[in-house]
Amino acid sequence: MKKKRNKRRNYYRLTLQWIIVALLGYMVVRLFVDATYKPDFEAYCPFGGMQALGSYLNANSLACTMSTTQIIMGILLAVGVLLVSKLFCSYICPIGTFTEWLGRIADKFKLRFTITGIADKLLRVLKYGLLFITFYFSVTSSELFCKQFDPYYAAFSGFGDDVTVLYAVIAIGVTVLGSFFIRQFWCKYLCPLGAATNIFAFAPVFVAITLIYWIAVSLIGWQIHWAWYLGAVCLAGLLIEVSRRQGLYFPFMKITRNSDICTNCKICDKACPHGIKISTEDTVKHIDCHLCVDCIVKCPEEGALTINRKPWRWLPAASVIALVAVGLLISAYWELPTIDIRWGSEEQYENAKEYQQAGLKNVKCFGSSKAFATQMQKVEGVLGVQTFVKEHRVKVFYNPEIIDEAGIREGIFNPVNWILSEPPDGLEELSIVEIGIDRFFDTKDAFLLSELLTQNPGVFGMETSFGEPVEAKIIYDPELADPDKLKTLIEQKSITYTSGDQTVKEKTSYQVAYINPEIDKIATHEYLQKAFNPYNRAFNDYDSYNEEQLRIYTLPFAEAMRQDKQRWFAFLMSHLSDNKNIVRMTVQWQDTAPVLQIYYVSEMVSPEEIHSMLVKPNLTVHYADGSSRDIANPYSFKAFDEYQEDKFWQESLNN
Ligand code: SF4
Ligand code: SF4
Structure with missing residues (x-):
């Protein structure tokens, strides 16, 4: 019976880890079979959320790829660390899972060893250094700096645009080799999120530094750059970790050993991914413990190992599920804007109205949000804007005595006049038809419309102007195209185009509201000269x-x-x-x-x-x-x- 317990597997943890692996696998596979699919491999990343919150508090702006969901996950991660343990590390983190499984393979060949003593202490400096660097640069740039070298993001994004290939290759190489030969190399020494979670476990010191900084800056009025606060928090975390290796009162939940039942077989010591000497402790307070409960599952003596002296080995996994569910629920009802810029006075805001519009595909990052704000600042009567880039949504605050909603829509609209392709030699005259198009909002729509239209080699240009529906004049060769063919192109449900060296497929939903039956004519050379920018x-x-x-x-x-x-x-x-x-x-x-x-x-x-x-x-x-x-x-x-x-x-x- 005892032998059987020894072979037991930690199904609570394994199930959650495999769910994460399966979700990532699904995203990767779908990426290859569905060209319109744009996976967000960091959609629920709590570390990204923490950095985004820092950037929001510092500059009132969110990193482009960040949403309220990640911020909520970051806050709940901290709550989880305080109340239960470092649950993200243990049950969710894909790098943690991968490196732990890699280490187990190395164990089979007896290739993995544990670093101890002064080397262990010195190596722990690395993750606090990385925490400081990633946080500092993310907050100052409103972009997630860690994407440049994050091995997880680099691997799953296929070394996407944000990745600096050299840094990422080095990070992946160091992580894979390090984790193969050294026990929990990534988690103990490199992971900046590991450093952040440990700082939460040192909550009394973290809160004290935060309070001192707040009093100094907000109450006394000293000019202290927040980087000093960040540095102080990182340094305090490092010093406590290398000197004590224990949280300060937190997390509340800890592995407890009943020495009356324990036979000192030391199976738990071998089972612990971090190599913690559980068999010599009454209560495991080691900062590396992430409450995976592998030790409880493997212990052959029923009741020898428990959580806070209770048989709660299901509790960490249940807490993970509960925290994720709470996070998803909150983020469904609460959202922070990517930017929130107001230029109206307080009196103006007292009577201001709010206009919301979704579907502005051009508003897709911090930079385009700022460009949107700059554009709206020129519209008389507009007092401020908020953008929510995940949904391409904006809120515009305006003075209803000066401008109405139609005026705001006109202010948002960017007319274009584009030559789409060069008419062939000998084509002396072109036709122009005016078509009214619904579900058309901004410059990105103009771009997608141009891609739809140029599928017909007889279309040479388009000009849009504000209207509801939007008025589009399309310039074409009547031998190759006609208004009905153009309508069919415009109402296609998707378009595939190349951008740089990438093929992109996007969904489209434009509706032709009317076609002006009057077809104008223009000399080709006259059109080209007029339309050229x-x-x-x-x-x-x-x-x-x-x-x-x-x-x-x-x-x-x-x-x-x-x-x-x-x-x-x-x-x-x-x-x-x-x-x-x-x-x-x-x-x-x-x-x-x-x-x-x-x-x-x-x-x-x-x-x-x-x-x-x-x-x-x-x-x-x-x-x-x-x-x-x-x-x-x-x-x-x-x-x-x-x-x-x-x-x-x-x-x-x-x-
Ligand atoms: S707690 Fe005691 S009995 Fe259980 S595995 Fe550890 S050493 Fe063995
Ligand atoms: S002490 Fe137990 S719960 Fe903590 S990390 Fe080790 S095996 Fe997991």
């Missing part, structure tokens, strides 16, 4: 040069006619700005077609050198936060010599 950016201290010092390198740029190529102008400009002697880029209509003009310091750089940047397979793009990234060059410039034959450049600005 010029581009002009100066950089690298352009104003510090005089006309004598500068030359213009001019190239024919037919691709620039198309809206899908115009999207990349800023990226091309950023790429060119790498050379400090290139100081301006314009794209203009010249005679019958667009040209690219690059202004450069003639004595410092040659047209050949500039051209070599244009034909590179990748463009190097620089971002406001100082980072840079290579993207595939979307343009197909010909070799330098081919343009040289055209003699298509200008020697000086005065020529």
